[in-house]
Amino acid sequence: MSLQCGIVGLPNVGKSTLFNALSNAKAEAANYPFCTIEPNVGVVTVPDDRLGILEGIVKPEKVLPAIIEFVDIAGLVKGASKGEGLGNQFLANIREVDAIVHVIRCFQDDNIIHVNGKVDPISDKEIIETELQLKDLDSVEKKLSKVERSAKAGDAKAKKEVVTLTLYRNHLLEGKNARSLDLPQEDKAVLDDLHLLTIKPVIYAANVDEKSLPDGNEYVERLRKEVEKENAQIVIVCAAIEAQIQELTDPEEKAMFLQEYGLTDSGLNRLIRASYALLDLITYFTAGVKEVRAWTITKGWKAPKAASVIHNDFEKGFIKAEVIKLKDYQTYKSEAGCKEAGKISIEGKEYLVEDGDIMHFRFNV
Numbered sequence: 282m283s284l285q286c287g288i289v290g291l292p293n294v295g296k297s298t299l300f301n302a303l304s305n306a307k308a309e310a311a312n313y314p315f316c317t318i319e320p321n322v323g324v325v326t327v328p329d330d331r332l333g334i335l336e337g338i339v340k341p342e343k344v345l346p347a348i349i350e351f352v353d354i355a356g357l358v359k360g361a362s363k364g365e366g367l368g369n370q371f372l373a374n375i376r377e378v379d380a381i382v383h384v385i386r387c388f389q390d391d392n393i394i395h396v397n398g399k400v401d402p403i404s405d406k407e408i409i410e411t412e413l414q415l416k417d418l419d420s421v422e423k424k425l426s427k428v429e430r431s432a433k434a435g436d437a438k439a440k441k442e443v444v445t446l447t448l449y450r451n452h453l454l455e456g457k458n459a460r461s462l463d464l465p466q467e468d469k470a471v472l473d474d475l476h477l478l479t480i481k482p483v484i485y486a487a488n489v490d491e492k493s494l495p496d497g498n499e500y501v502e503r504l505r506k507e508v509e510k511e512n513a514q515i516v517i518v519c520a521a522i523e524a525q526i527q528e529l530t531d532p533e534e535k536a537m538f539l540q541e542y543g544l545t546d547s548g549l550n551r552l553i554r555a556s557y558a559l560l561d562l563i564t565y566f567t568a569g570v571k572e573v574r575a576w577t578i579t580k581g582w583k584a585p586k587a588a589s590v591i592h593n594d595f596e597k598g599f600i601k602a603e604v605i606k607l608k609d610y611q612t613y614k615s616e617a618g619c620k621e622a623g624k625i626s627i628e629g630k631e632y633l634v635e636d637g638d639i640m641h642f643r644f645n646v
Contacts (some may be wrong), residue, residue, distance in 0.1 A: 284577060285322075285350045286556050287378035288486075291405050293393055294386040295488040295520035297321075300353035302523035303549055321353040327557065327564070327575070328550045331607055331637060335566060335573045338614055347564055347575040349556055352378055372416050376476045380559055381483045382552065383409060384520075387500035388490040402487070402504045410458060413478040418453040420475045421446055442471045453479070461511065482559045485515045486552060491522050495543040516555050518548030563636035566607075567591070568616070584632040588642045598646040602628045605639040616641075 290296045304323020327347040336344050354374045375381065385402045386395065397404065425446040431439035445468045452462045458479035459472070472480065485508055487501045497505075497517050505515055519542075526547050529535040539547065561580045565587060566573065578587045584602040588595035605616065609624040619625050634640070 284348075284556075284560065284562070285352055285378040286380045286382050286484075287352045287354050287375050288382045288384060289354050289375060289409060290384035291386070291395075291397070291408065293395060294384050294405065296384045297353055298520040298524055299384060299486065299488065299518065299549075300351060302520060302527045303351050303552075323351045323353070325349050325351055325549075325553060327553055327577075329564060329575055331564075331566070332573060332575060334607065334611060335568050335639070338610060339568050339570065339573055341568070341570055341573045343572045345572055345574040347577045349553060351382070372413070372478065375413070375478055375481075378481065380556060381478075381481050382486050382556070383483055384486045384488055385504060387487045387498060387504065388493065390490065400500065402500050403507050406485070406504070406507065410479070411456065414453050414456065414458065417459055417475075417477045417479050418450065420477060421450050421453065421472075424475060425450060445469075445471045458511075483513060484552065484555050484559055485513060486548075487515050487517050488520050489517055491519050491542065493517075494519055494522065514555055514559065516548060516552045518552060523547060523549050563634070565634050565636070565638040565640050567641065568610070568639050578634060580636070582634055583630060584628055584634060584640075584642075585630050587634040587640070588644070591642070594646045595642050595644050598644040599630060600643040600645055602632060603641040603643070604628050604632070607637045607639060610639055 288296050288300055300321060300323060303325050325348060327349060329346060332344055332346055335341075352374065383406070385405050386400055387402055389400050397408075425443065428439050428442045428446060432443045445464065448464070449459055449462060449472065453459065459477045460480045460482065469480075485504060487497060487504055489498055489501060493501070495517065501515070501517060508515060522542065526535060526538060527549075529538060539545065557577075562577055563580045564575045564577060566575055568574075576587070576590050578590060585596045585599040588599055588602070604626045605619050605624060609619050609622070610616075613619045613622050613624060616625070
């Protein structure tokens with residue numbers, strides 16, 4: 282399945298630097314607004330030590346990790362929802378992604394101009410959120426206007442939708458994000474065609490200077506207190522350091538570099554894992570001499586739906602799934618060894634796939 286996270290934030294908060302480090306792409310990073318006009322897309326592999334374990338046992342011709350696409354969306358400014366800057370274009374780009382990584386500047390540097398003249402993570406967060414809320418409010422009000430006409434004509438479904446849309450309109454008018462309104466999933470379905478911006482899950486990436494690693498600084502603490510009520514996650518990164526880490530190819534050299542800053546893993550890896558967790562995603566594997574591959578699915582999927590990410594025919598003609606747990610694969614060293622030890626389970630259509638399952642699907646079309 283294709284997964285996209287959009288990187289958003291005000292100009293000059295370190296978005297493009299972070300994006301470059303994520304994908305080793307070359308989105309221009311410059312000290313002025315709008316240096317990134319078109320959205321840049323970087324395909325990033327999901328770090329997973331289990332792939333290395335399987336590679337060591339199976340010795341495949343190739344290994345294919347799971348991926349996430351990160352979209353670097355040009356800096357929003359106050360008034361973007363009304364078309365200020367290049368707002369409408371950028372907001373449309375955000376509409377297409379699955380989740381949002383909101384980069385917030387948490388460092389002081391007189392050489393890097395802040396678009397509002399001062400470093401204030403709470404204000405920066407509110408500016409971006411307000412623009413997204415205003416755009417969502419416009420979308421909700423337009424649909425509400427149409428649905429109200431149908432409701433007045435006696436349409437029972439429309440009457441119910443009016444109630445839900447009115448709740449969302451009032452919620453947005455209060456300066457709250459759509460995702461924070463707790464309604465049954467069946468009621469939320471009325472929003473599906475709107476692709477609201479503030480209903481998307483969000484991670485806050487606190488971009489700090491190197492001396493604030495690994496634990497952050499006063500700006501991060503202020504941001505942390507602000508997002509506590511949202512039950513949102515903050516990932517501390519130093520975009521400048523992450524860019525240096527990505528240039529290191531030797532694993533030992535990279536580990537020493539991380540240790541120098543009190544880190545056990547790069548901020549980018551933590552951001553990627555947080556994105557996975559945010560969207561409730563898990564990984565299963567297929568393993569053979571041709572390839573060992575990681576497949577991304579949503580937690581709670583049953584075997585036939587999980588098989589569909591390989592090919593739709595696998596779901597349509599699903600017969601059964603052969604499942605091996607990673608610990609058994611490690612113990613018995615091969616599929617044949619697991620079979621001999623009775624460690625391959627045969628599962629049907631109701632099987633809930635678990636993170637780390639090694640699977641082989643039987644199907645007939």
